[in-house]
Amino acid sequence: MHIQTQPTPNPATLMFQPGRPVSPERTYDFDNPDDAEVSPLASALFSLGSVTGVFFGADFVSVTRDPAGSDWATLKPEVMGILVDHFASGAPLVRGETETAPRIDENEEDADIRAQITELLDDRVRPAVAGDGGDIVFHGFQEGIVYLKMQGACAGCPSSTMTLKNGIENLLRYYVPEVTEVRAV
CATH class of the missing domain: 3.30.1370.70 (Scaffold protein Nfu/NifU, N-terminal domain)
Known part of the structure; x- marks a missing residue:
């Protein structure tokens, strides 16, 4: 191998x-x-x-x-x-199920906004951060704020704050005007 x-x-x-x-x-x-x-x-x-x-x-x-x-x-x-x-x-990667972080309490009226956000993240952001050895997980949208968790190489990366604020926040605000801020979970 x-x-x-x-x-x-x-x-x-x-x-x-x-x-x-x-x-x-x-x-x-x-x-x-x-x-x-x-x-x-x-x-x-x-x-x-x-x-x-x-x-x-x-x-x-x-x-x-x-x-x-x-x-x-x-x-x-x-x-x-x-x-x-x-x-x-041939051992399994994971035995049993692992816990996932709880999602932010969300308003059902924001379902369309959440769908737009997750589509942008899946199509434009996640492939780029996967290329750098990490991932971004969507944890919710509430009152204009998108909650994301950086994982892998992205967690603790010196440029992760800049990635969240200058990259992802600007992208989401451009395409989804209801987004006012992005915060790390």
Whole structure:
């Protein structure tokens, strides 16, 4: 198995592309070993000690390291070994269901607005952030405010605030005039 690696805008995160589907149905984001217990792969990655985040995208795994821990020169081969072992074993990516964050209480009258927002996010934003090793999850729209959660390489990225405010907020405000602000969850 040949695994390609790609840097992300977040210097603490590398994207690993195994050349096969990872989680095509939905994304998974683990930010601590306790949450990762449902995933044999995420648990194995956290066991390396320097890993502080694991994200599964459709065809990639993003791994975030503790800047005070091992450097990528040391950690990268260990991560690649775990990925090869996992995919060769045929073990499941996740056992059982994982919890999703609750959505913001929403007004039913805003259903059309939410549909416009999710369509823009799915068509224009999510593919771009997936290319950087992350994802953005829509958590709701209330009183003009769009609530989003940054995941994977996007969570904790130095440019994530600029991405939310200058990129996504401007895009949504342009196409959906009811949007006045975008906030991170």
